[in-house]
Amino acid sequence: MKSTSHLPRLGAFAALIALLSCAPALAEDYNCYFGNTHAHTTYSDGKQMPSDHYSMAKAAGYDFYAITNHALAKYKGFTQESYEATKKEADKFTDAAFVAICGFEFSENDGPGGTGHLCALNTTGYLDATGNEVNLPVFYDWLTKQKTTVAASFNHPGVNTYDSYGYLTASRREEVQMYEVINSGKPHYEGFIAALEKGWRVAPIAAEDGHGTGRIKDTYRTGVLATSLTRENLMQAMRARRVYCTWDKNLRLQFIANGRIMGSVLASPTSLEFTVIVSDPDTSDAGDAIAKIEIVGKKGAAVASKEFASHEVKWTTTCEPKDDYYFVKVYTADKTDGPTAYSAPIWIEKAQPDSSTGGNDVQKN
Structure with a gap:
């Protein structure tokens, strides 16, 4: 599934127009990169230094790896200086074959204003959840x-x-793009559906949440679709929700609707043509063969499915745009307890009958 951008083959004027239009890349222009978005070191409540994490992930074949220590004053090792040191280590380990990312985990927010942890990647600073008058909003x-x-x-x-x-507005929805459907080897699928039903536009990822380097050997990964392996390209892809989660370390997945890649929002389509492209390079392993693909809509209800027995599948089907979102589940031959991978959704934004009421709150009940 590796490919190169078509931009160099354009004439100078056409290339300029393509850049200025900021049009999304064609599906075949994307490469699949695999990594981890959540880990802790000795700077908070984990083990090993950032350099140990990055070096081990790089040696294990990861394309990217993020360190996200708890940004809490109670951890004496977590300071502005240690955060800057982690960013420097990330720059040191980043090269053409590996991207190291520094971020933090917003955690131990005990309310009021809701509870729940979040990671923020590639920030210049951080926010302590236990600070005065700090909450989820x-x-x-x-x-x-x-x-x-x-x-x-x-x-x-x-x-x-x-x-x-709660607390969902149009601007906040754009700032939280991902959802850990897999965390430390455990599924969180029901919460993913709950978030989608509330109106959040989040895409599934897999996070080790390791408090040491022990989970680097595990095989679940976040897949990211980007045109090349740079930190900026990965971050832009994550913001665009071109991500998916997989229990298999190198299963490649693309989900397309009406020519738009997963993570996109389609405005009032009259029909939908879905294309799912899945492959696993381990063709000698019969267990990695694609066994079934499901396209699901509202509340995770299946709207289309088909069985296969191949390591490389491209499937196209159509349906009426009845639901607010659609995503893909991929099943492989060796995993009998549920899907191997979940794609990012594609959202359907239906025309509103009356916009005069205004407001920025998009929370669904």
């Missing part, structure tokens, strides 16, 4: 003010965490 709004390309995720979430996914 404050954190969401803090994210909107960041100057770097930042992505955020709901961590090890439940159905009713984050005050039942």
Whole structure:
């Protein structure tokens, strides 16, 4: 699934127009990169230094790896100096084959204003959840003010965490893009559906949440679709929700609707043509063969499915745009207890009959 951008083949004027239009890349222009978005070191409540994490992840074949220590004053090792040191280590380990990311975990927010942890990646600073008058709405709004390309995720979430996914506005929805459907080897699928039903536009990821380097050997990964492996490209892809979670370390997945890649929002389509592209390079392993693909809509209800027996599948089907979102579940031959991978959704934004009521609150009941 590796490919190169078509931009160099354009003429100078056409290339300029393509850049200025900021049009999304074609599906075949994306590479799949695999990594981890959540880990802790000795600077908070974990083990080993950032350099140990980054070096081990790099040696294990990860494309990217994020360190997200708890940003809490109670951890004496977590300071502005240690945060800057982690960023320097991330820069040191980043090269053409590996991207190291520094972020933090907003945690131990005990309310009022809701409870639940979140990671923020690639921030210049951090926000202590136990600070005076700091809560979830404050954190969401803090994210909107960041100057770097930042992505955020709901961590090890439940159905009713984050005050039942409250405090949602249009601007806040754009700042939390990802959801840990897999955390430390455990599924959190029901909460993912709850967040989608509340109106959050979040895409599934897999996070180790390791408090040491022990989980680097595990095989679940976050997949990111980006045109090349740079930190900025990965962060832009995460913000665009071009991500998915997989229990298999190298399963490649793309989900497309009406020519738009997963993570996109389609405005009032009259019909939907879905294309799912899945492959696993381990063709000698029969257990990695694609066994079934499901396209699901509202509340996770299946709207289409098909069985396969191949390591490389491209499937196209159509349906009426009845639901607010659609995503894909991929099943492989060796995993009998549920899907191996979940794609980012594609959202359907239906025309509103009357916009005169205005307001920025998009919370669903």
